[in-house]
Amino acid sequence: MSRYLVVRVSQGLLTLLLVSILTFFLINLAPGGPSAIMNFQSTAEQREALTKQLGLDKPVVQRYAEWLGGAVQGDLGNSLDSKQPVGELLAERFPNTVILSAATLIFTLMIGIPLGVLAAVKRGSWIDRLITFMSTFGMAIPEFWLGILLIIFFAVIHPILPISGMMTAGSDFSLVDLIKHLALPMFTLSILMLPNIVRFTRSAMVDVISLDYVRTAKAKGLGAYRVFFQHALRNALVPIAAIVGLIVPILLGGSVVVENVFGWPGMGRLAVQAATNRDYTVVMGVTILVGAIVIVTNILTDLIYTVLDPRIRYE
Amino acid sequence: MKKSRSALTASIAILLIIALTLAGCSSNSGNNEPAASGGAASVPASESASAPAESEGVQDATITLATNADPNFNPWSPTGFVESEPITELLFDGLTAWGTDYQPIPALATDWTPSDDGLTWTINLRTDVKWSDGEPFTADDVVYTFNEIVLKKDLAAANSSNFVAVDKVVAVSPSQVQFVLKQAWSSLPNYLAWFAKILPKHIFEGQDPWNLTSFNKEKPVGTGSYVLTKYMAGQYVELERNPNYFGGTGDVAKVVFNIVPDINSQVAQLMSGSLSMITVEDPNLMDNLKSNPNLTVNEVSDNNYYWVALDQSQPRFQDVKLRQALLYAIDRESIIKGVLKGYGKVATGPINPMMEKFYNPNVQTYAYDPEKAKSLLEEAGYKLNSDGIMEKDGEPLEIDMPAGQYGTLVQASQLVQQYWQKIGVKVNLQVIDWNSYVQRVVSNRDYDATLCWWRAPVDPDILAYYHSNSAGTGNNIPGYKNPALDKLLEDGRKAKTEEERVKVYNDVQTMTAEELPYLYLWNPTIAVATQKNLIVPKTTFIVAEDHITEWKVLK
Numbered sequence: 001m002s003r004y005l006v007v008r009v010s011q012g013l014l015t016l017l018l019v020s021i022l023t024f025f026l027i028n029l030a031p032g033g034p035s036a037i038m039n040f041q042s043t044a045e046q047r048e049a050l051t052k053q054l055g056l057d058k059p060v061v062q063r064y065a066e067w068l069g070g071a072v073q074g075d076l077g078n079s080l081d082s083k084q085p086v087g088e089l090l091a092e093r094f095p096n097t098v099i100l101s102a103a104t105l106i107f108t109l110m111i112g113i114p115l116g117v118l119a120a121v122k123r124g125s126w127i128d129r130l131i132t133f134m135s136t137f138g139m140a141i142p143e144f145w146l147g148i149l150l151i152i153f154f155a156v157i158h159p160i161l162p163i164s165g166m167m168t169a170g171s172d173f174s175l176v177d178l179i180k181h182l183a184l185p186m187f188t189l190s191i192l193m194l195p196n197i198v199r200f201t202r203s204a205m206v207d208v209i210s211l212d213y214v215r216t217a218k219a220k221g222l223g224a225y226r227v228f229f230q231h232a233l234r235n236a237l238v239p240i241a242a243i244v245g246l247i248v249p250i251l252l253g254g255s256v257v258v259e260n261v262f263g264w265p266g267m268g269r270l271a272v273q274a275a276t277n278r279d280y281t282v283v284m285g286v287t288i289l290v291g292a293i294v295i296v297t298n299i300l301t302d303l304i305y306t307v308l309d310p311r312i313r314y315e
Numbered sequence: 316m317k318k319s320r321s322a323l324t325a326s327i328a329i330l331l332i333i334a335l336t337l338a339g340c341s342s343n344s345g346n347n348e349p350a351a352s353g354g355a356a357s358v359p360a361s362e363s364a365s366a367p368a369e370s371e372g373v374q375d376a377t378i379t380l381a382t383n384a385d386p387n388f389n390p391w392s393p394t395g396f397v398e399s400e401p402i403t404e405l406l407f408d409g410l411t412a413w414g415t416d417y418q419p420i421p422a423l424a425t426d427w428t429p430s431d432d433g434l435t436w437t438i439n440l441r442t443d444v445k446w447s448d449g450e451p452f453t454a455d456d457v458v459y460t461f462n463e464i465v466l467k468k469d470l471a472a473a474n475s476s477n478f479v480a481v482d483k484v485v486a487v488s489p490s491q492v493q494f495v496l497k498q499a500w501s502s503l504p505n506y507l508a509w510f511a512k513i514l515p516k517h518i519f520e521g522q523d524p525w526n527l528t529s530f531n532k533e534k535p536v537g538t539g540s541y542v543l544t545k546y547m548a549g550q551y552v553e554l555e556r557n558p559n560y561f562g563g564t565g566d567v568a569k570v571v572f573n574i575v576p577d578i579n580s581q582v583a584q585l586m587s588g589s590l591s592m593i594t595v596e597d598p599n600l601m602d603n604l605k606s607n608p609n610l611t612v613n614e615v616s617d618n619n620y621y622w623v624a625l626d627q628s629q630p631r632f633q634d635v636k637l638r639q640a641l642l643y644a645i646d647r648e649s650i651i652k653g654v655l656k657g658y659g660k661v662a663t664g665p666i667n668p669m670m671e672k673f674y675n676p677n678v679q680t681y682a683y684d685p686e687k688a689k690s691l692l693e694e695a696g697y698k699l700n701s702d703g704i705m706e707k708d709g710e711p712l713e714i715d716m717p718a719g720q721y722g723t724l725v726q727a728s729q730l731v732q733q734y735w736q737k738i739g740v741k742v743n744l745q746v747i748d749w750n751s752y753v754q755r756v757v758s759n760r761d762y763d764a765t766l767c768w769w770r771a772p773v774d775p776d777i778l779a780y781y782h783s784n785s786a787g788t789g790n791n792i793p794g795y796k797n798p799a800l801d802k803l804l805e806d807g808r809k810a811k812t813e814e815e816r817v818k819v820y821n822d823v824q825t826m827t828a829e830e831l832p833y834l835y836l837w838n839p840t841i842a843v844a845t846q847k848n849l850i851v852p853k854t855t856f857i858v859a860e861d862h863i864t865e866w867k868v869l870k
Contacts, residue, residue, distance in 0.1 A: 032750035033758075036393035040753050040767070041476070044788035047758055049471035050393055053525070081394045082387060083526050092548050148579050156587045163584050169379065169551035169571045263575045265549025273384055273576075277394075278750055 004314040008302070012295040019291045020284065024067065027283050028060045034080045035277035054080050067284065076288070077281040081274075086285035089270060094289065096166060097266035099178075100259070101251050103186045105244070108193040113240070115194075116201025117228055123206060131202075135195035143254055147188045147261035154184060164263035185262040192254045193247060200243040204236035211235075238309050245301030249294050375568035376868035378591040378849065381575045381584065385548055388535035390512040391464055391472040392525055400510060402552055402572055404860045406537040407512035410438060410457065411504050412861045415852045417618075417669070417773035419504040422861075423452065423513055423538065433499030433809055440490045445559045446515050447542045454486035459516035461494075464524050472524075476779065476789065477506050480808070499809040501816065502776040509772040513538070540863055541570055550574055565864035585610065585844060592845040594856045596722060598656040604844045612844045613853045616669045620662045621768040622833035623731060624793035626760065627786075631707075632793075638831040639681065640691035641764075644738045645731055646683040651837055654726045658842075662835040664824045665769075665777045672813070673775040675821045678828035688738045697739075705739040713741040714763040719752030727836070728766045760787065760794070766836070767792070775820040778804040781832055795832035 032038055037050045051057050058066075070077055076086035119131040155163040162181050167173060208214065209232050217227045256268035263269075267286055274282035305312045386399035390407055411419035411427070427438045444452035461484040465475045480500040485493045494503060515536050519527065530536065535543055540562060541554035552572040556564055573590065575581045582600055584590040586607060595601055595612075605612045625632040625641070632638065651659045660668070668674045697705040697712060705712040714735070718728035725746050732742040742764075747755065755761050769780055769790075779790045783801050786794040803826065807819040828835075843856055850867040851859045859866075 030751075032748070032754050034394075035396070035750065036471075038750045038753040038758070039393070039396075039473070040757055041474070041790060042393075042471070042757070043476045043785070043790065044758075045468065046393070046471040046476060049469050053469070053471070082385070082528065082532055084528050084532055089548075096549070148583070151580060151583045156583050159587050163587060163589060164575050164580050165550050165573060167547075167550065169547075169573055170377075170545065170553050170569075260576050261580060263550075263573070263577070263580060265547070265574075269549060269576060276750065 005299075008299050012292075012299065015295060016288060016291050020068065020071070020288060021064070023287045024064045024280075024284060025060065027278070027280055028063070032278050034279065036080070038278070067281070071284075071288070076285045079274075079279055079282050081277050081279045081282070086281050089282060090267070090285050090289055093265060093267045093270045096264065097252070097255055097259070097268060100182065100185060100189065100255055100264055100266060101248075103182055104189040104193060104251060107186055108190045108197055109244075111190070112194050112197030113201050113233075116198045117205050117233060119198065119202040120205030120209060121224075121228055128202075131198060135198045138191045139195040141191060143188055143192050143257050144261050146191060147184070147258060150184050150188060151261075166265055185258045185264050188261070189251070189254050189258045193251060196243060196247050196250065197240075201236065201240055204239040205232060208232045208236045235309075238305060238312075241301060241304050241308055245297050248297045249290075252290055252293070373566060373868040373870055376566050377569040377571065378567055378866075378868065379571045379573060379589060381581045381590050381593055382552070382572045383574070383576050383578075383581075385574060386552060386572075387531050388543065389514070389524065389527070389531040390510060391460075391475070391514070392531060393471055393473050394525075395473055401856060401860060402554070403510075403512060403535075404539075404857055405541040405554055405570060405863065406535055406539045406543060407514070408444075408538045409507055409509075409511045409513065410440075411508040413508050413773075413854075413858045415854050415858065415862060417854075417858070419508045422508075423457075424507075427504050429499075429501070429503075429811070433501065433811065434496050436494040436496070436503050437487070438492050438494065440492065441561060442490050444538050444561050446517075446536050446538055447557060447559070448515075448518075448536045449559075450515065450517050452513075452515075452538055453489040454492045455489075456513050456516045457492045458484045458486045459519065460512075460514045464514065464519070465511075470524065474510055477509065477511075498805070500776075501808055501810055502772075502774045505772050505774040505776075563864050565866055566868040567863060567866055570863075585846075588846065591849050592843065592851065592856075595842045595844055596839070598654070598658040598723070601656065601658060601842050604842065609847055610844050611847055611849075612842050613851075614658070614840050614842050615853065615855050616667065617770065617839060617841050617855060618667045618669060618773045619768055619770045620665065620667065620838050621727070621766065621836040622662075623764055623766050623836065624762075624833050625764050626762055627794045627796070627832075628760070629763070631710075631712075632763075634695050635830055636691045636695040637697075638834065640688040640695065640738070641735065641740070642681040642831060642834045643684045643691065644688035644740075645734045645834070645836070647836055648683065650727055650730050654723050654730065655837065655839065658840040659837040660840075662838045664827045664835055665780065665833075666775050666820060666824055667773070667838055670773060670775060673817060673820045675824040678824050680828070685734075685738050692738065699739050703739055704741050711741060712739070713743065715743045715745070716764045716766075717745045717747055717752055717755055717762050718766065719749045719756075720746060721749045721752075724766055731764075731766060757792065760792075765792075768839075775816065775823075776804075776807060777823070778808060781827070791832075793833055795830075797826075797830065797832070800826055800830070800832070 034054060037047050055063065067077060078085055079089060115131050119128045122128050151163050154161045161183050162168065166181050167177050171177065214227060214232050217231050255266060256271060258264065259266045259268035260272055270282065271286045274286065306314065380401065382398045382401055384398040386402045387395040388403060388406060389395060390403040395403070408422045410422060410424040412422040414420040423444060424438045424440055427436055429436050440454055440457065446452055461481065464470060465472050465478055466481060466483065480496050480498050482495045482497045485495060487493055518530055518536055540557055540560045542557045543552065544555045545553040551574060554570045556568050573584070575584065578597065581590065581593050582604070585593050588609065595604060601612070604610055625638060627633055647661045651657060651661065663676065663678055663680060666673050692705050697707045700706040700711060716728060716732065718725045728744055732744045735742050756765050771777070779785055781791060781795065781800060782804055783796040783798070785791040786796050800823070803819055803823050807816060807823065810816040810819055841855070843859065845851055848869040850869065852862050852865060
C-alpha cells in the first residue's frame with residue numbers, strides 16, 4: 001500500500017513537471033505578450049523598456065529554468081501585471097473557488113444521486129425518460145447563457161438574489177449573505193455537473209439492481225427504500241466515487257465561465273484575466289495548482305475505493 | 316398514440332435546443348471585450364453640462380459604479396488600463412482637469428502661462444492641498460512625478476509618450492513649477508488634464524514605482540476628492556469622501572466600484588438598480604437601456620475616430636489615388652446603420668466635430684461611389700485581370716487585413732472586405748485575439764490594411780499620430796510621411812493664439828482629407844446610463860467624475 005502511494009505520488013510529480021514545461025513554452029511562444037507591452041498606444045521605445053523590465057529579453061529556456069528553480073522552493077514568482085507574488089494571489093482566490101466548487105458538488109450529489117436511483121428503478125418509464133432528457137438538456141446548455149438567463153429572471157425581473165460577487169460590497173461577512181450570492185452561480189454550475197452524476201448513478205444502479213442479492217432482499221419483503229438505498233446503492237457507490245474524481249476537472253473548468261459571469265472572485269476569473277493579459281507567471285501558478293488538485297483528487301479517489309469496497313487492495 | 320407522443324416530445328426538444336443555441340450565440344456576440352483593453356480610456360465629449368435639476372438631494376449618498384477588473388491604483392503604471400482609470404480619477408488630481416466644455420480648468424494648478432518663445436510654461440500651484448496621509452502637497456511632488464517617473468524612459472510609464480516634448484520640470488518655489496520643453500507645445504495644459512496625475516514624492520522616493528504594491532494594490536495616498544477605504548480583490552473597491560479635499564463636497568459620500576468582468580452582468584445590475592451608472596459603448600445594448608423607464612441615458616460624443624490604416628512603407632499604398640479609391644469604395648453610412656445601429660457619424664478627418672472651434676467641415680469628402688473608386692484605380696494604373704482582380708504590372712491588388720477581436724472591429728472589417736472585393740480588390744481577413752493583434756499590427760507592423768481607432772484628449776494637436784518621426788515606431792501606425800504635414804503640425808504646437816491655431820488646424824484637415832494618411836471611417840456615439848435619481852453632467856464618464864462634487868442624488 002505505501003509502496004503504491006510512493007509510486008502514485010512520484011508519477012504525479014512527474015506529470016506536474018511535464019505540465020509545467022508544456023504550459024510554459026506554449027504560453028511564451030504563443031503570439032502576443034503581457035498587456036503592458038501589447039498596448040495599442042505604446043511606442044517601440046516603451047515596448048523595449050518594458051520587455052527588459054519584465055525580464056522577457058532573456059531566452060525562454062533560461063526563464064523556465066529560473067521559474068522552476070523558484071517553484072521547487074515554493075516561490076512561484078510575481079505577477080507581471082500587478083507585481084504581487086503569485087502565491088499570494090492564489091491564496092486569495094483559491095478558497096473562494098473551493099467554496100463554490102464544494103457547494104456545487106454537494107448540491108449536485110444531493111440532487112443527482114436520488115434522481116439517478118429513481119431513473120434506474122423506474123427504468124423505461126416516463127420518469128426515467130424525463131430525467132434522461134433533462135440531463136441531456138443540462139449538458140447542452142452553455143453555462144454563460146444559462147447564467148445570464150438566471151440573472152435576468154432572479155435578479156432583474158424578480159429581484160430576490162444578488163447578481164454578482166461573493167458578498168454585498170461594503171458589508172461585513174455574514175453566512176446568509178454568502179449563501180444568497182452563492183445561489184445563482186452554484187445552481188448554474190450544478191446544471192452543468194448534474195448530467196454526469198445522474199447518468200452515471202443510473203447506469204451503476206441498473207447494473208446492481210439486476211443482481212441476485214437485490215432480488216433476494218426484495219423476496220425477503222424489505223421495503224423499496226431499504227433495498228435500493230441501503231443495499232443496492234452501497235454497491236453502486238464505487239463507480240459513483242470514480243466519477244466524482246473525474247468531474248473535479250470539469251467542475252474547475254466550468255467555474256472559469258461561471259465565475260466570470262457572476263463576478264465570483266475565484267481562480268477561474270484569475271485564470272481568464274491572466275490569459276487575456278498574458279500574465280505568464282500567474283497562468284503558470286494557476287495551471288500548477290489546478291494540475292496538483294486533479295492529481296491529488298485522482299489518488300484520493302483510488303484510496304476511497306478501498307474504503308467503499310474492502311475487496312479492493314493496492315499492492 | 317404512444318408513437319405520436321414521443322414524436323411530439325422529440326420535436327419540442329429539437330425546437331428548444333435550436334432556440335437555446337441561437338440565443339446562446341447572440342448572447343455571446345455582445346460579450347467579447349477583453350478584461351483590460353489595450354487602448355486608452357474614456358474620453359471627453361462634446362455636449363455641455365446639463366443644469367442639475369434643483370431638487371432636494373440626499374446628503375451623504377452612496378453610489379455604486381462598476382469596473383471590469385482589479386485596478387492598479389498607480390495612475391502611471393503601464394499595467395493600468397480602463398479598469399483603473401475611473402478609480403484613479405477620483406483618488407488623484409492632475410495639475411489641470413477637464414471642464415464640462417473640455418477646456419482645461421484649474422486642479423492642483425491655479426494658473427499657467429507660456430513664455431514668449433513657448434519653450435517654458437510657468438505653473439502656479441495651490442498651497443492648501445494635503446495628501447491623504449496628512450503630508451503637504453508641494454512643487455517637489457510635481458517635479459518628482461515628472462522627472463523621476465514620467466520622463467524616465469526605462470520605466471515606460473503609461474501615456475508617458477504624450478510628454479516627449481517635455482525636457483524636465485523645475486521647482487521655482489514650493490508653489491510654482493516650470494515645465495521646460497524641447498519644442499514649443501501649446502497643448503500642454505490640455506495634456507496635463509489627461510490622466511496625468513501627481514504622485515506623492517514622500518512615498519515613492521527611492522522605490523521602484525511599479526513594484527510598490529503597498530501603494531499600487533493596497534493603500535494609495537492621493538490628493539483627490541475621495542480616499543480608498545476598503546479593497547476586496549476581485550470583489551469591490553470602496554472610496555469615501557476625502558475630508559481634506561480642497562474642492563468642496565457634494566451629495567456623494569461614498570463610491571463603491573463593483574468589479575464585474577462581464578458587460579452583460581453590468582447591464583443587468585444597472586437594470587436591477589444595484590449599479591448607479593455605467594458607460595455603454597456597445598450599440599447593441601443602447602436601445603434596450605434607453606427604453607428602460609428607470610434610467611437616464613445620455614448620449615455623448617467621444618473624441619474618438621475609427622479608421623483604416625494602409626501600410627505606407629509599401630510603395631503601392633504611397634499612391635494617393637489608391638488610398639482615395641479604397642475610401643470611395645467603403646459605404647460608411649451603411650456600416651454606421653448596420654454595425655453601429657446608427658450610433659455614429661461619418662468622420663471627415665482626425666479632428667472631431669465636438670471641437671467646434673477647430674473642426675473644418677469644408678474638406679474633400681468621399682461619399683460611397685464604387686464607380687469612382689474603380690476609375691481612380693484605373694488612373695493609378697490598375698486593370699481588372701481575368702480573375703476579376705485589379706492588377707498593376709502583373710501584381711494583383713491583394714490585401715492582408717488582420718482584425719482584432721474588440722467591440723465592433725471584426726464586424727466592420729468584414730464589411731470593408733466586402734466593399735473592397737466589389738471593386739476587384741482581394742482581401743484576406745484574419746480575425747485574431749486583441750493581444751496578438753496589437754503585437755502584429757503595432758509592434759511588428761505586419762499588415763497591409765487594418766481597422767482600428769484613436770482616442771485622444773479633446774485637443775486638435777494630433778502630431779503624435781501623424782508626424783514622420785513616429786512612423787514605424789510610434790503612434791503613426793500607417794507610417795505616413797509628409798514633410799508638409801510635419802511642418803503644419805509643428806506650427807500648430809508653436810502657435811501662440813487660438814486664432815493661429817484655428818488656421819493651422821484648418822489647413823491640417825484640408826491636407827489630411829486630400830491625402831488620407833488614414834482612411835477616416837466614423838466618430839462613434841457612446842452612452843452614459845444612470846439611475847433616474849442620479850443627476851450627472853452630460854459628458855463622458857471620466858469628465859463627469861472630475862465634477863463629482865456637482866452630482867445630485869435625488870430622494
